[in-house]
Amino acid sequence: xxxxxxxxxxxxxxxxxxxxxxxxxxxxxxxxxxxxxxxxxxxxxxxxxxxxxxxxxxxxxxxxxxxxxxxxxxxxxxxxxxxxxxxxxxxxxxxxxxxxxxxxxxxxxxxxxxxxxxxxxxxxxxxxxxxxxxxxxxxxxxxxxxxxxxxxxxxxxxxxxxxxxxxxxxxxxxxxxxxxxxxxxxxxxxxxxxxxxxxxxxxxxxxxxxxxxxxxxxxxxxxxxxxxxxxxxxxxxxxxxxxxxxxxxxxxxxxxxxxxxxxxxxxxxxxxxxxxxxxxxxxxxxxxxxxxxxxxxxxxxxxxxxxxxxxxxxx
Amino acid sequence: xxxxxxxxxxxxxxxxxxxxxxxxxxxxxxxxxxxxxxxxxxxxxxxxxxxxxxxxxxxxxxxxxxxxxxxxxxxxxxxxxxxxxxxxxxxxxxxxxxxxxxxxxxxxxxxxxxxxxxxxxxxxxxxxxxxxxxxxxxxxxxxxxxxxxxxxxxxxxxxxxxxxxxxxxxxxxxxxxxxxxxxxxxxxxxxxxxxxxxxxxxxxxxxxxxxxxxxxxxxxxxxxxxxxxxxxxxxxxxxxxxxxxxxxxxxxxxxxxxxxxxxxxxxxxxxx
Numbered sequence: 001x002x003x004x005x006x007x008x009x010x011x012x013x014x015x016x017x018x019x020x021x022x023x024x025x026x027x028x029x030x031x032x033x034x035x036x037x038x039x040x041x042x043x044x045x046x047x048x049x050x051x052x053x054x055x056x057x058x059x060x061x062x063x064x065x066x067x068x069x070x071x072x073x074x075x076x077x078x079x080x081x082x083x084x085x086x087x088x089x090x091x092x093x094x095x096x097x098x099x100x101x102x103x104x105x106x107x108x109x110x111x112x113x114x115x116x117x118x119x120x121x122x123x124x125x126x127x128x129x130x131x132x133x134x135x136x137x138x139x140x141x142x143x144x145x146x147x148x149x150x151x152x153x154x155x156x157x158x159x160x161x162x163x164x165x166x167x168x169x170x171x172x173x174x175x176x177x178x179x180x181x182x183x184x185x186x187x188x189x190x191x192x193x194x195x196x197x198x199x200x201x202x203x204x205x206x207x208x209x210x211x212x213x214x215x216x217x218x219x220x221x222x223x224x225x226x227x228x229x230x231x232x233x234x235x236x237x238x239x240x241x242x243x244x245x246x247x248x249x250x251x252x253x254x255x256x257x258x259x260x261x262x263x264x265x266x267x268x269x270x271x272x273x274x275x276x277x278x279x280x281x282x283x284x285x286x287x288x289x290x291x292x293x294x295x296x297x298x299x300x301x302x303x304x305x306x307x308x309x310x311x312x313x314x315x
Numbered sequence: 316x317x318x319x320x321x322x323x324x325x326x327x328x329x330x331x332x333x334x335x336x337x338x339x340x341x342x343x344x345x346x347x348x349x350x351x352x353x354x355x356x357x358x359x360x361x362x363x364x365x366x367x368x369x370x371x372x373x374x375x376x377x378x379x380x381x382x383x384x385x386x387x388x389x390x391x392x393x394x395x396x397x398x399x400x401x402x403x404x405x406x407x408x409x410x411x412x413x414x415x416x417x418x419x420x421x422x423x424x425x426x427x428x429x430x431x432x433x434x435x436x437x438x439x440x441x442x443x444x445x446x447x448x449x450x451x452x453x454x455x456x457x458x459x460x461x462x463x464x465x466x467x468x469x470x471x472x473x474x475x476x477x478x479x480x481x482x483x484x485x486x487x488x489x490x491x492x493x494x495x496x497x498x499x500x501x502x503x504x505x506x507x508x509x510x511x512x513x514x515x516x517x518x519x520x521x522x523x524x525x526x527x528x529x530x531x532x533x534x535x536x537x538x539x540x541x542x543x544x545x546x547x548x549x550x551x552x553x554x555x556x557x558x559x560x561x562x563x564x565x566x567x568x569x570x571x572x573x574x575x576x577x578x579x580x581x582x583x584x585x586x587x
Contacts, residue, residue, distance in 0.1 A: 028451070052447065060440045060474035067444020070422075070429060072375070073451070075444075090434055091471070095441060099422045099431045 004144045005172045009165040010108035012144035013151055014039025017076065018046040020155055025050075027155065030065050030077040032058045038078040038108045058088040062103070066095035069102040074155060080114075081107035081123030081164055089129060096160045097133040103161075104154045110140070110164040111251035112279065112296065113201060113289035123164075124279050128256025130162040131229045137182060138229040140164045140250075142203035143173045146226055149180035157182060164200065168289055171204045173224070183227050185235035191219030194307045195239035195246050199225045199258050202249035202277070202298065209303035220307055228258055236265045240272040245310035247275045249303055251293075254278040273313035275306040319362050324530050327397065328358040332559045333586045334393035334406055340579040342410040345418070348569045349463060350390040352494040352554040355528050360459055361394040364537040369399040372426045378456050379429050379445045383438020384463035384492065385419040386571070392416050392425070400427035436469025438462065439489055443479055446487040446547075457541060460489045465497030468506050473518070479547040480519035487547040488540040489520075492527060494556035498570045512551055520549045527552030559586050 002019075004012040021027045021043055030052045035041040044051035054061040058079055065075035078084070084107035085092075096103045112122045130138045137159060141147040147165060154161040173188065180186075188203070189210045198206035203224045210220040221243055223235055240246060246266060248259040259276030266272055279296050293299055319327065331354045339345035361367070365378040382391045389409060396403045401415070408414035415424045419433030430441045442460040449456055466472065479487055491511075499505050508514075515522045521543045525532040533552065540548035556570075557563030560582040563574075574582055 028447075050451065054478065057471075057474035057478070059437075059471045060443075060478055063437045063440030063471070063475075064444040064447065064478070066430070067441040067446075068448050069444070070441075071445055071448030071452070073448050091437055091440075094431060094434045094437055 004148050005175065007144045008167065008169045009141060009144050009147040010039045010167065012147045013106060013108070013165055014042045016148045016151055017043045020151070021047050021050065024074065024155065026072060026074045028052060028068055028073050028075050030054055030061050030075055032056055032061050032079045032083065034079050037080070040078050058083045059091045062088045062091040062105070063095045065103045066099070066101040074102060074104070076104045076106055078106045078108065080121060081110035081126045082121055085123060085126035085129045093133060097135050100135050100159060102158055104163070105161065106151065106163045106165065108165045109167045111166060111200065112284045112292045113251065114167050115289045115292060116286050118286040119283040122284055124253045124284070126164060127228060127250070127252045127258070131256065131261065135160055136229060137161045137227070139182070139227055140200040141226050142200060142224050143170055145172060145174040146178045146180055149178050150226065153180055153182055166201055170201045173204050173207065180226065183230035183232060185232040186224040186226070187221060187235070188224055189220060189222035191221040192243050193218045193220055193245070194311050195221040195223060195243040196249065196303060196307060197223045197225050197236065197239065197246060197258065197262055198249040199228060200251050202251060205298070205300045206249055206303055208300035209307065212300060212304050213307055218307065218311065225258060228261065231261055231265065233265050236262055237269040240266045240270045244272050244314050245307070246272050247277065247303060247306045247310055249277040249298065251298060252278055254280055273310045275310045277302055277306055321530050321534070324358050324362055324534070327362050328354045328530065329559070329586055330397065331358060331390055331393040333583055334396070335389045336560065336574060336579055336582045336586065338389045338393070338406050338409045339573045340576070341407060343573050344410060344571070345389055345573055346386040346571045347563055347574065348496065348556040349384060349492065349494065350387045351558045351560065351563065352527070352556045353384070353387050353461060353492045354390050354558065355530055355533055356461060356490055356492060356552055357390050357394050359530060359533045359537055361398055363534055365459065366456065369427070372400060376454060376456050379442065379458040381430050381438040381442050381458070381460045382420055382432055383460050384435065384466050385432030388416070388418065388420045391420065391428070395425070395427040435463070435466040436471040439472055439475035442487055442489070443475055443482070443484060446484045447482065449486050450484070456486070458487050460487070462489060462491050464491055464493040464495065464502050464508060465505070467491065467508055476515065476518045476520065483545050484547045485544050488537065489547065489549040491549060491551050492554050493551055494554040496556040496565065496567055496570065500567055515549045515551070519546060521546050523548060523550045525550060525552050527554035528558055561585060
């Protein structure tokens with residue numbers, strides 16, 4: 001068995017796809033000239049007859065995937081998150097979301113931690129775009145272990161999926177295994193002083209932040225919101241009611257992402273002070289991932305500050 | 316569906332055209348021009364060439380059809396109803412709230428519609444997916460895609476055009492309803508597609524050219540397409556937008572407009 005914990009999320013995805021492909025002959029994989037980066041190359045090597053190289057034509061790729069799905073295939077289509085979202089949005093809308101075809105779109109290189117390639121390659125709108133589509137499931141796993149479980153769930157669950165993965169290796173959150181449940185938040189730390197709701201790579205930072213806050217006697221609940229759509233309203237409402245102060249953290253624009261969705265839920269239930277960490281209506285620049293995270297206020301220290309500020313705003 | 320001779324098929328095409336006029340007139344909106352130009356092609360496919368079973372719309376071995384020019388939905392609905400996919404009475408509900416017959420084709424709602432359409436340029440790619448699935452599953456069904464000529468201004472059509480010959484999809488037939496008109500005017504003035512046949516040939520397709528209103532030519536070309544090995548076939552069908560109704564024919568004003576009562580009467584008389 002592969003030890004997925006040592007791998008970047010995209011690497012875990014690529015390796016696990018071959019395991020899935022072995023078990024489920026319906027699975028086919030499409031890529032648009034990025035298989036060495038999205039790691040679908042492993043599937044291509046293992047199942048050349050079920051790997052469909054589309055060349056640089058993402059729109060064509062998505063519609064082809066939909067056609068395959070109507071004939072009972074389970075297509076996984078992969079490319080970078082920037083291209084998987086805005087480049088072929090109408091094809092996703094018309095061929096996948098509206099007719100509810102069983103297409104799994106797994107993007108890699110999501111967010112600003114793509115780093116040096118710069119803003120053209122930093123997907124910061126993809127979650128908002130995909131969440132805007134009726135019928136879509138949108139998942140951003142926290143680490144390589146959860147990636148495997150999310151991909152397993154996507155393959156097993158009928159309907160359109162968007163799964164966003166990263167480029168770099170990230171610390172493992174689920175050192176002792178993970179049960180991914182679509183539409184359910186995972187409570188990683190208990191606490192009633194505030195709740196930190198995070199997704200993707202911000203989850204491990206949320207845990208770091210909770211540990212730092214615990215040193216000054218502040219107990220924070222940490223929620224891994226890997227399933228952004230459907231969202232776990234119940235967990236958010238409980239967090240608002242029981243902690244009365246909420247911080248959200250995501251590697252994505254503030255508009256339309258996790259922060260917006262949580263704000264909507266909180267405002268329509270038990271309102272609580274809320275601070276949202278994310279990218280503030282701007283395109284970022286080239287740089288090392290950690291430099292970019294720091295420049296955009298996406299570090300454990302930023303989460304600590306945000307938690308203190310929302311706690312101070314409690315009535 | 317092979318019992319009909321050419322004269323029968325011509326009669327069916329006329330019937331479909333009458334349905335198109337009645338449906339759009341009743342709906343008060345819709346696209347008569349592109350529906351009428353495609354009537355003979357759709358007739359040849361559904362009443363002669365395609366292997367399908369109206370009682371079993373999801374039959375895995377059926378030939379697939381995608382109306383990529385989704386605005387010609389009325390002519391497809393008319394064919395599906397005449398085949399028996401759903402009652403003829405449904406045709407009176409086109410575009411009405413709560414109806415199964417949407418303004419543009421919707422695979423969730425209409426039996427016999429294999430894929431939704433309406434945003435142009437996507438059907439050929441979807442058809443490629445179906446043709447690939449047939450190859451993977453070692454099934455012998457064919458996939459037919461009907462495109463408009465104006466639609467071929469969409470870049471995705473050429474992404475798909477590049478793909479299909481590279482995968483040797485000889486189980487795929489594209490048909491272009493080349494009526495020479497689009498919403499804003501003549502295609503040659505809006506964005507000239509010529510040399511059109513040469514474009515497809517240079518993309519490594521087998522190209523057949525027909526008069527899209529000569530039923531025998533249309534049927535022969537569709538059957539010939541089934542014999543070509545190793546590459547996909549595109550049939551460039553020269554058509555007249557609005558074919559069959561004098562005041563709609565070749566008139567850009569009738570791309571997306573419903574006939575009024577008087578116009579409907581004249582049109583139905585001409586199509587009798």
